[in-house]
Amino acid sequence: MEGFKQRPDAKSKAYQRFRHRPHANPLSDMEIILPAQRPDQFPFEKFYSMQNTPTKFDCVDIGCGYGDFVANMSKLNQDLSFLGLEIRDKAVAIAQQQLIDKRTNENKCNNAIVLRCNCMRQLPLLLPKQSVKLLTIMFPDPQFKNSKERRRVVSTMLVSEYAYYLEEGGHFLTCTDVEDLASFMHECIKLNGNFEEVEEANYTDLVKCALGQMDGTADAARHQRKDEDKRVFKHVWVKKM
Numbered sequence: 001m002e003g004f005k006q007r008p009d010a011k012s013k014a015y016q017r018f019r020h021r022p023h024a025n026p027l028s029d030m031e032i033i034l035p036a037q038r039p040d041q042f043p044f045e046k047f048y049s050m051q052n053t054p055t056k057f058d059c060v061d062i063g064c065g066y067g068d069f070v071a072n073m074s075k076l077n078q079d080l081s082f083l084g085l086e087i088r089d090k091a092v093a094i095a096q097q098q099l100i101d102k103r104t105n106e107n108k109c110n111n112a113i114v115l116r117c118n119c120m121r122q123l124p125l126l127l128p129k130q131s132v133k134l135l136t137i138m139f140p141d142p143q144f145k146n147s148k149e150r151r152r153v154v155s156t157m158l159v160s161e162y163a164y165y166l167e168e169g170g171h172f173l174t175c176t177d178v179e180d181l182a183s184f185m186h187e188c189i190k191l192n193g194n195f196e197e198v199e200e201a202n203y204t205d206l207v208k209c210a211l212g213q214m215d216g217t218a219d220a221a222r223h224q225r226k227d228e229d230k231r232v233f234k235h236v237w238v239k240k241m
């Protein structure tokens with residue numbers, strides 16, 4: 001992981017003021033180069049600093065932004081593996097720097113990495129079949145206009161893909177502050193047929209921990225600070241056996 005302190009443009013105003021594009025278009029032809037064409041060839045050992053490089057992931061966070069959730073979860077669960085995926089270059093650099101600093105200063109987050117990728121196109125290069133125990137999508141971009149619906153990270157097609165990567169009995173967790181988007185995601189996941197909604201009484205420890213940390217992301221903080229309606233719509237699903 002590179003972070004941003006080592007980058008030639010680290011001293012630019014973009015980093016100093018965190019002024020960068022809040023959105024990237026996942027449907028554009030932007031090319032994100034990954035170092036392998038198949039998950040079994042991906043050099044994960046160059047990114048994790050755990051003794052045993054994981055080939056399966058305890059938690060994958062789609063659209064992880066600045067990586068707060070991944071960093072906090074990995075500190076609380078040091079024997080588990082975390083993978084954050086984000087499309088925006090500068091958000092990835094900031095997320096990676098956060099992990100690098102925690103590794104250096106606290107000897108934490110060795111079990112977490114953040115990679116730049118377009119989750120709509122590049123998950124097959126990273127994730128083997130049934131390799132994920134918990135998949136999280138927190139505060140995804142709502143893409144309000146109907147014309148932009150195809151850019152959402154939850155859609156009927158992508159939910160089928162997520163089902164392929166999740167292990168049987170694995171959990172899929174979504175949250176948003178946008179009620180319409182919550183209904184849309186709920187419908188997509190329900191219609192897929194591979195998932196069953198989980199009652200609170202049946203949450204696993206990992207799910208409980210993730211739900212607790214959901215409120216600590218950058219977008220959760222923005223929502224609580226700025227929006228009048230403070231509701232967050234959280235849903236937990238389990239992949240059927």
Ligand SMILES: C[S@@+](CC[C@H](N)C(=O)[O-])C[C@H]1O[C@@H](n2cnc3c(N)ncnc32)[C@H](O)[C@@H]1O
Nearest residue numbers: 026063065086087118119120138139217218219
């Ligand atoms: C509103 S932010 C939420 C970030 C973070 N989950 C949080 O709660 O603070 C949504 C994030 O998803 C990322 N994103 C959107 N489409 C993506 C895609 N196709 N692949 C990877 N990341 C994507 C955006 O760049 C953005 O950082």
